[in-house]
Amino acid sequence: MPKYIFITGGVVSSLGKGIASASIGKLLQSRGLRVTLQKMDPYLNVDPGTMNPYQHGEVYVTEDGAETDLDLGHYERFTGIATSQLNNVTTGQIYYSVIMKERHGDYLGGTVQVVPHITNEIKESIRRLARHGHFDVVICEVGGTVGDIEGLPFLEAIRQFRQEVGRGNAINIHLTLVPYIRAAEELKTKPTQHSVGKLREIGIQPDILLCRTEKTISRKIREKIALFCNVDEEAVIQAKDVKDIYEVPLMFKVQKLDRVIMRLLGLKTKGSDLARWEKEVVEPALRPKYFTKVAVVGKYIELQDAYKSVYEALRHGGFANNTRVFIKKVDAESIQKWGAEKYLKNVQGLLVPGGFGNRGIEGKIKAIRYARENKIPFLGLCLGMQTASIEFARSVCGLKGANSTEFDKGTAHPIISLLEEQQSVKEMGGTMRLGANPCRVKRHTRTYEAYKKDLVYERHRHRYEFNNKYRKLFAQKGLIVTGVYPKGELVEIIELKDHPWFVASQFHPEFRSKPDEPHPLFREFVRASLQNHQTLKALSPGEDEEEGISPK
Numbered sequence: 001m002p003k004y005i006f007i008t009g010g011v012v013s014s015l016g017k018g019i020a021s022a023s024i025g026k027l028l029q030s031r032g033l034r035v036t037l038q039k040m041d042p043y044l045n046v047d048p049g050t051m052n053p054y055q056h057g058e059v060y061v062t063e064d065g066a067e068t069d070l071d072l073g074h075y076e077r078f079t080g081i082a083t084s085q086l087n088n089v090t091t092g093q094i095y096y097s098v099i100m101k102e103r104h105g106d107y108l109g110g111t112v113q114v115v116p117h118i119t120n121e122i123k124e125s126i127r128r129l130a131r132h133g134h135f136d137v138v139i140c141e142v143g144g145t146v147g148d149i150e151g152l153p154f155l156e157a158i159r160q161f162r163q164e165v166g167r168g169n170a171i172n173i174h175l176t177l178v179p180y181i182r183a184a185e186e187l188k189t190k191p192t193q194h195s196v197g198k199l200r201e202i203g204i205q206p207d208i209l210l211c212r213t214e215k216t217i218s219r220k221i222r223e224k225i226a227l228f229c230n231v232d233e234e235a236v237i238q239a240k241d242v243k244d245i246y247e248v249p250l251m252f253k254v255q256k257l258d259r260v261i262m263r264l265l266g267l268k269t270k271g272s273d274l275a276r277w278e279k280e281v282v283e284p285a286l287r288p289k290y291f292t293k294v295a296v297v298g299k300y301i302e303l304q305d306a307y308k309s310v311y312e313a314l315r316h317g318g319f320a321n322n323t324r325v326f327i328k329k330v331d332a333e334s335i336q337k338w339g340a341e342k343y344l345k346n347v348q349g350l351l352v353p354g355g356f357g358n359r360g361i362e363g364k365i366k367a368i369r370y371a372r373e374n375k376i377p378f379l380g381l382c383l384g385m386q387t388a389s390i391e392f393a394r395s396v397c398g399l400k401g402a403n404s405t406e407f408d409k410g411t412a413h414p415i416i417s418l419l420e421e422q423q424s425v426k427e428m429g430g431t432m433r434l435g436a437n438p439c440r441v442k443r444h445t446r447t448y449e450a451y452k453k454d455l456v457y458e459r460h461r462h463r464y465e466f467n468n469k470y471r472k473l474f475a476q477k478g479l480i481v482t483g484v485y486p487k488g489e490l491v492e493i494i495e496l497k498d499h500p501w502f503v504a505s506q507f508h509p510e511f512r513s514k515p516d517e518p519h520p521l522f523r524e525f526v527r528a529s530l531q532n533h534q535t536l537k538a539l540s541p542g543e544d545e546e547e548g549i550s551p552k
């Protein structure tokens, strides 16, 4: 039977609970334990697939095609383990399933209630994941903040769960904030005390506290937190701000968090070994030799989380090239208004990520045209590939008004259009082409140079496809198809012949990129961007501060 770790958050949101959970997973995994992570989201949507990025940030897509919370991206990036639908549970899914059972008559004669029916269903979702593989530890992260009304059923469920599996087989970790009050020059423990008090009211006593802080927590403050929150002093862990998120497992290791967890759960293993992580991930992240600057032109660039996996994958591509990738985030609509040159003249690469809807499309097209004509390395993802195809059709093939039928139903040249089977789809949730599909890679191409494989699997999330009618014309004009879905001959990857590096995919390679195993397309895109410099420049101090760019 696996052991269970429940992770809750208190005081405020955005403390980095997902990263903390993923880091604990990584740390335990480095001791040879088989771990899995689950995210419980208290909202009523069945999945985040129907929410826009302003509401939710990125929608992360798993191998099996589930549209999930972006924390699953952190889980995969830190532990390297593929997640699935089972790793993300929402209130919407839980209620959906209970209501279906009620209609089916499963509870015939009974009143259906939050306790026990909803809480049982939540517990069952944890067990279902646990049964799905051979795990030593199952880590469940409860979304939201303690005290939220909608989080209560989840907290009650994990309280019961621990009681059922036995206290020594499960622990509770609580992430809180220890704010620094500048005027008083002091760290304050009261919010943590209140948050733990709130948890205790519902019957949960945390075993470990992860204290987010900007300043070092002194021995005295640690003692105080331990005393008032009823936890061992060694279990008060400081989670101080770090330069790079991939340092977090190391920060926990130094404080022996893994040993505390092992003791509490009665586990015995070899010591943890994070040497490779340190050398191949943390080292190039903190002390890269080179730098390059690439622009990401999107619709939600002001949001940190909207293109989370894309930004991370770019950083990974940097790690592989010992390079810091500065990301210049450019709003597609600004390019639409003011032209591409103003924003792109100083960048060494252009990336256009995925997206939905008409807004900003013409700006993306302008940006791509600029990259194509000025031989700036380009990577297009999903909508990025579709817009690159539209741009090529209009400017190189002379097809005036070429478009995707998503944006112009009556276009004379539907370069991107719906497949037959998508035309009858009316429901919006979970009905796109989703999840991993095979893709055959064409030899002697940039794409093949990156993958060095004939068959790859990549994750999808889109409705529209490249229209095969235009393939021949495109090839004659210099844009070739370098990856196809073998069964349906669907276009998966395109590249330009007469260009240093111009590759775009219908799928989302960013979801498969790991810091210690960067995605080939990102790795090669960053390499091409580096080669686009006049000379390779060594990273000079202060470069990070340059306006409009950020290393993360």
Ligand code: GLN
Pocket (backbone or CB within 6 Å): 353, 354, 355, 356, 357, 381, 382, 383, 384, 386, 406, 461, 462, 463, 464, 465
């Ligand atoms: N809107 C496009 C489609 O549905 C692209 C989707 C995406 O970029 N994820 O096909």
